[in-house]
Amino acid sequence: MARATESFADPAALARMLIALLDGLQLQWLLGAVPVDMRRELRQFPDAWTVC
Template structure:
């Protein structure tokens, strides 16, 4: 449980900083983004544990985060 809380806190801090720097898409709430990311990570982990051949967990998570964050290169 401590690891979960620490991860949630870290994600909230990261999304808050992105929001402050104007790097989150308009209308994305940092708190909701952190919660959603944890939910997606949990769901992907369960799918991956059930059948590792069905998904690329890292790529699926990157795709989800790209939808939330404006990546400017």
């Protein structure tokens, strides 16, 4: 079984996660009562996967 850090180094996996994030944010933006700051959420995406 691959470790989690190995799957995050895969560009295709990162692209799929980004598309899923955008899809989810768009649904929240369209259907949610509370505004979603899509720019802030997208800027936080790389930080969520940074391993120090």
